[in-house]
Amino acid sequence: MTALYPLFADLDGRPVLIVGGGAVAERKTRALLHCGAAVRVGAPRLTRTLRAWAAEGRLAHLAEPYHEGWLESAWLVIAATDDRALNARVKAAADARRILANVVDDPALSSFQVPAIVDRAPLTIAISSGGAAPVLARRLRERLEALFDPALGALARLAGDHRAAIRTACPDHGARRRFYDWLHDGPVLAQLRAGEPAAAERTLRARLDGAGEESPPAHRLDWIDPCPADPGQLTLHQLRLLNEADVLVHDAGVGEAVLSLARRDADRHLLDAGERKDPGTLRDKILARCAGRGNTVALISQPA
Ligand SMILES: C[C@@]1(CC(=O)O)C2=NC(=C\c3[nH]c(c(CCC(=O)O)c3CC(=O)O)Cc3[nH]c(c(CC(=O)O)c3CCC(=O)O)/C=C3\N/C(=C\2)[C@@H](CCC(=O)O)[C@]3(C)CC(=O)O)/[C@H]1CCC(=O)O
Ligand SMILES: NC(=O)c1ccc[n+]([C@@H]2O[C@H](COP(=O)([O-])OP(=O)(O)OC[C@H]3O[C@@H](n4cnc5c(N)ncnc54)[C@H](O)[C@@H]3O)[C@@H](O)[C@H]2O)c1
Incomplete structure (x- = not known):
């Protein structure tokens, strides 16, 4: 099929x-x-x-x-x-x-x-086995139900309600992503979980009001080196680095199976073999080349 x-x-x-x-x-x-x-x-x-x-x-x-x-x-x-x-x-x-x-x-x-559905409206997780194993889809759904916080629905709604304001307060792409990281991991979710939506909204607005004063962080270069060929072998830490990267600088040997786990909007740069030989200046060269494209660069290298 x-x-x-x-x-x-x-x-x-x-x-x-x-x-x-x-x-x-x-x-x-x-x-x-x-x-x-x-x-x-x-x-x-x-x-x-x-x-x-x-x-x-x-x-x-x-x-x-x-x-x-x-x-x-x-x-x-x-x-x-x-x-x-x-x-x-x-x-x-x-x-x-x-x-x-x-x-x-x-x-x-x-x-x-x-599909089987985990409903955290407006967030929906749908699971399909393509008709091969509907009961497995249901069982997986039941496991995901326990994994995903019921407050995620309220969080998604709040993010949606303030989306335009967030864009205005954080016009820069990197700042906006840092804001969303804070929103998803920080005190807002805890307040929603505690059944305090009004307090959660006040916390969000206060952070938005202060967003303009935030100074952009310095560039960060993360090394995923050596990177396993099998994406299943990536550590949780490496997965997180992949997902935080604005720019992926990688060897020709790094496969799509790994790169596809990064953010879809990350820029990609293929590294020349020559550049790879000169590790001393590699860092400076990469950061200079990536300046202005985002703050977080992942260098991904696979042993030949
Ligand atoms: C996910 C879910 C969504 C929904 O229906 O809402 C869904 N089936 C669910 C439950 C469920 N399905 C079955 C049992 C009884 C178990 C038993 O006793 O045998 C139970 C009850 C249970 O498990 O509790 C058996 C079954 N299902 C199909 C057949 C026919 C066949 O395969 O030939 C037979 C054999 C009948 C038989 O042998 O008599 C066919 C389909 N079922 C699908 C979806 C589609 C494929 C989705 C996918 O593969 O991803 C598809 C192709 C068509 C469709 O209906 O769209 C829902 C879970 C909801 C939840 O999350 O709780
Ligand atoms: N997709 C799934 O998730 C899933 C799960 C279990 C079973 N099934 C399959 O689904 C089928 C239906 O299961 P069920 O438990 O709902 O059956 P059921 O026996 O409870 O219901 C059958 C229905 O079909 C109606 N019907 C029969 N002839 C009709 C006609 N000519 N016009 C209009 N309606 C007519 C009956 O009035 C009845 O309401 C089963 O045969 C089974 O193979 C599918």
């Missing part, structure tokens, strides 16, 4: 059709209602919860056996009946209309799949 393209869809107010009204349809419906979709569930028989949601007007119930007319105006379709042949027919009808369709009993037939 070719790779699935991950995306986050805005379904607010958009009609989505679910064919089938069993346990799986109920799970998909819950997630879709959470995202504001206008859900229509077509099935002669609904679970008790789906019946209750229909009675409350939270979804439209099409109380009859499936027919193609149901696909009219749908943006997405989920085929969730216990009838494999019927699910395949729903998919064919969706294809004919270029509507993306999820077939709950056939990953290969699906034109989209539903």
Whole structure:
């Protein structure tokens, strides 16, 4: 199977059709209602919860056996009946209309799949096994639930609310990144965790007010040398250096597997073999060349 393209869809107010009204349809419906979709569930028989949601007007119930007319105006379709042949027919009808369709009993037939979700809105972590191991995706999700602080949602919202102000207070790219490092690691998260959003916002504003007075730090050159060929062998410290670097200066031997772990916006410089031979002046040369491009430079070298 070719790779699935991950995306986050805005379904607010958009009609989505679910064919089938069993346990799986109920799970998909819950997630879709959470995202504001206008859900229509077509099935002669609904679970008790789906019946209750229909009675409350939270979804439209099409109380009859499936027919193609149901696909009219749908943006997405989920085929969730216990009838494999019927699910395949729903998919064919969706294809004919270029509507993306999820077939709950056939990953290969699906034109989209539903991932397991860690919800820290507006932050969402989605996990997909491409249909190979859905239960593994769920188990991984459960482990991540414990790993990610529930306050991260509030932190992401706060960062979003002040994004323009942060850009104004820290026009320089490096200063902005240092501000975000402070925001993500510092007292704001602790205050959000303690259930004090107003205090967290005051702390953020106070730091923003003082941001203009901050003097930019000196250049820093970090050496990741020797760098392991296998990215799995990088130490946590080396990973952190990679992620802090504004500029990556590297030997030709350093592979993409390692470089791709750095920040996507980091500048990259390939080191000449000649430059490498003269370690005495290498540091000064690199820092001179990288001046103005950012503050943190990682020199990554792999033994030949
Ligand atoms: C992640 C999650 C999202 C969601 O549905 O919300 C999801 N399945 C979840 C749970 C779950 N799935 C299954 C059980 C019962 C275990 C058991 O008893 O057997 C449970 C319940 C549980 O584990 O608790 C079995 C199962 N699933 C599929 C088949 C058909 C097949 O493979 O042929 C069968 C075999 C049926 C059978 O043999 O009868 C197919 C799909 N399931 C997918 C997603 C898509 C691939 C995602 C991926 O691979 O990444 C895909 C392709 C289509 C789709 O539905 O989009 C959700 C976890 C939510 C959470 O986080 O809690
Ligand atoms: N994707 C997943 O995560 C996942 C997980 C477990 C099972 N499954 C698969 O999903 C299928 C559905 O599971 P379930 O537990 O929801 O089944 P279920 O038996 O609880 O529900 C089946 C539903 O399909 C409806 N239906 C049957 N014929 C219909 C028709 N002609 N028109 C409209 N609706 C019709 C029934 O009324 C019922 O509401 C199972 O067959 C299983 O293979 C998928």
